[in-house]
Amino acid sequence: MMSGKPIKIVGLGKYLPQEVSSADLEQKHGLPQGWSEKYSGVKSRHHITFESIGYMGAKAIEQALEKCQMELNDIDLLISASAGFDYPLPSQSSIIKSELKDGMTVNIPALDVDSSCLSFVSAFEIASSLLDGKKYKNIVIVSSEIASTGLNPNNWETLTLFGDGAVAAILQFDSNTDSAYLKSxxxxxxxxxxxxxFKGGGMKLFFKDNPYDPEIHSFAMNGRKLLRLAKTHLPDFIDAFFEDIPIKMEETNAIIPHQASKLGVSILSSLYKVKENQVLGNLATYGNCIAASIPLVLHDAVESGAIKRGDICFIIGTAAGFSIGGLLLKF
Amino acid sequence: MMSGKPIKIVGLGKYLPQEVSSADLEQKHGLPQGWSEKYSGVKSRHHITFESIGYMGAKAIEQALEKCQMELNDIDLLISASAGFDYPLPSQSSIIKSELKDGMTVNIPALDVDSSCLSFVSAFEIASSLLDGKKYKNIVIVSSEIASTGLNPNNWETLTLFGDGAVAAILQFDSNTDSAYLKSxxxxxxxxxxxxxFKGGGMKLFFKDNPYDPEIHSFAMNGRKLLRLAKTHLPDFIDAFFEDIPIKMEETNAIIPHQASKLGVSILSSLYKVKENQVLGNLATYGNCIAASIPLVLHDAVESGAIKRGDICFIIGTAAGFSIGGLLLKF
Structure with a gap:
């Protein structure tokens, strides 16, 4: 089933904190020079110095609004689509909203959508469903993530893999547009x-009885099992996705896989005949930015001209939980 | 604008942990006898002994499925609509799903929606939008909350106010139903x-540099300010809600306010001429169960017959952030 609802991404914005090269990271934590690029595929990433998730998210939204010459008042709903958060309460979206220019006086609704690394994909479907040109004309989705604070220095795999950053996308219902939400x-x-x-914190390993311990208060990945799960389920998932629509994955203009890991992003090209320039990515320069990874690829591809109006884009990713998600859109 | 989309709540289920009377709570923490009921309006509430958010959420869903004789396989999407969580990662919905009967083998999608105490209301709107009788025929929303773990024993206001519990509601698109999602x-x-x-934990006051301290690792409420905000904005919000629809609040069969606090639930009847039996609540026996409060009232009112098929129900609440949300439905 294909939707074809006239949804257009009218503005994209991003915020990246300070760049950290793998050489600097390796030196700081006593890793062999070259380990990061060799095993994680990451040459550099961005890590916060003073920034919060709220701060970066607000900056990304402000840039997206500026690009399409809109004001916060033109937005009907703010969705924060991230796995991480500044505080357990209030919701991340309400924090981001409060840090926005005009955020304290414009009373648009704000809510969070979280499917970990697929949060942007889930929020895109939800926004596309809500947008009707009446109650909802414009919805902003923002994925802002800080991974660096929660990295275990003893776990080289995650230490070298993850990065921080934020992206915002403004989705508009426009009955005259050729752009479309197609399927997810x-x-x-x-x-x-x-x-x-990330097990520490929350109600199960509560703070009181579980003091800081990098083994529980850090991202932990069973990389081998995750790869196996992806390899097992991805082919069936993709086949089912394209089974009942008149588009084949190989015919899309751009494929954006979640930048999960070096091996993770290579699965697609090992399983399917995709053209070299068809698959977009940024793992080498951004690392895995959790839910911000997918929209960061989209943002930069639009900015560089790699994705143009009318292009059919297929977004495909995995997430903690363990989930696989796909999104097809006509940019 | 009124929707009228044929959305029917076909199943409701709940799970409550052990009941804790105010007398017992007061004795345990050295509060004067009667303090809780007098100041918080809470006679008893439920607190977990062994339960997790995932466990309670799964039990509530299983009961809801049973009530309408459905299997997990009949559900097209699981939405966890809560402020709290067992672990920061993975998403709460994926944890709840994994604890469900058949959860390990049925691969339906799971995602979280969070607007703190209004999460159920937000998820209801999202589910109503997604439900189309094709891709989404049935969506389950579950609000499972544990407040007791994060209570500061020195803060009597929150200590006596909050309770734990879980509720699930199965929403169905049914073109033949008289039930409807009307507006939110x-x-x-x-x-x-x-x-x-709840400031401790998360990326801003990270675990490493912020060891357990009940002042930051607990719910904190500026009760007086919240009341002032509600009193300032609620009348305009409600007036605007009913302004462009052919229903008046006073004509609805049932009004369900979020069970925020004793004074919080009294605001409505102080501002509007509502009939005595029109406003439903459970603060005295459940306390404030965060996002689970609203659906718990709905659940029990349906079970007791206070809400019947065809009744027009108005749900209205406040949430951390600070948000006000309203939902009108024909049960």
Whole structure:
């Protein structure tokens, strides 16, 4: 089933904190020179110095608004689509909104959508569903993530892999546009529920009885199992996605896989005949930015001209939980 | 604008942990006998002993499925609509799904929606929008909350006010139903962004540099400011909600306010001429169960017959952030 609803991305904005080269990171933590690029595929990434998730998210939205000459008042809903958060309460979206220019006086609604690394994909589907040109004319989705604070220096795999950053996308219902939301699906395979975790904090390992310990207060990934899960389920997922629509993955103009890991992004080209320039990515320069990874690729591809108006884009990713999600859109 | 989309709540289920009387709570923490009921309006509430958010959420869903004789396989999307969480990662919905009967083998998608105490209201609107009888025929929303773990024993106001519990509601698109999603709106007033918080944990006051301290690792409410915000904005919000629809609040069969606090639930009847039996609540026996409060009232009112098929129900609440949300439905 294909939707074809006239949804147009009218503005994109991003915020990146300070760049950190792999050489500097390796030196700081006593890793062999070259380890990061060799094993994680990451040459550099961005890590916060003073920034918060709220700050970066607000900056990304402000840039997106500026690009399409809109004001916050033109937005009907703010969706924060991220796994991380500044505080457990209030919601991240309400924090981001409060840090925006005009955020304290414009009373648009704000809510969070979280499917970890697929949060942007889930929020895109939800926004596309809500947008009707009446109650909702414009919705901003923002994915702002700080991974660096929660990295375990003893776990080289995650230490070198993750980066921080924020992206915002303004989606508009426009009955005259040729742009469209075409399709999205997600599946959650609970066999992998705890293969990607941050266990400390929350109600189960509560702060009181669980003082700081990098083994629980850090991202932890069962990389081998995650790869196996992706390899097992991705082909069926993609086949089912394209089965009942008149487009083939190979015919799309751009494929944006979540920048999960070096091996993770290579799965697609190992399984399918995709053209060299068809698959876009930024793992080498940004690392895995959790939910911000997918929209960061989209942002930069639009800015560089790699994705043009009318291009068919297929977004495909995995997420903690363990989920696979796909989104097809005509930019 | 009124929707009238044929959305029917076909199943409701709940899970409550052990009941804790105010007398017992007061004795345990050295409060004067009767303090809780007098100041918080809470006679008893439920607190977990062994339960997790995931466990309670799964039990509530299983009961809801049973009530309408459905299997997990009949559900097209699981939305966890809560402020709290067992672990920061993975998403709460994926944890709940993994704890469900058949959850490990049925690969339906799972995602979180969070607008703190209004999460159920936000998820209801999102589910109503997504439900189309094709891709989405049935969506389950579950609000599972544990407040007791994060209570500061030195803060009597929150200590006596909050309770734990979970509720699930199965929403179905049914073109033959008389039930309907009618309208919902939300506004986020950022002037109150930090008047209801849980600040410790998360990326801003990270675990490493912020060891357990009940002042930051607990719910904190600026009760007086929240009341002032509600009193300032609620009348305009409600007037605007009913302005362009052919229903008046006073004509609805049932009004369900979020069970925020004793004074919070009294605002409505102080501002509007509502009939005595029209406003439903459970603060005295459940306390404030965060996002689970609203659906718990709905659940019990349907079970007791206070809400019947065809009844027009108006749900209205406030949330950390600070937000006000309203939802009108024909049960």
């Amino acid at each position: 699906t997600m599946q959650t395979y609970s066999e992998g529920v705890y293969d990607s975790t | 709106t939300m506004q986020t007033y950022s002037e109150g962004v930090y008047d209801s918080t």
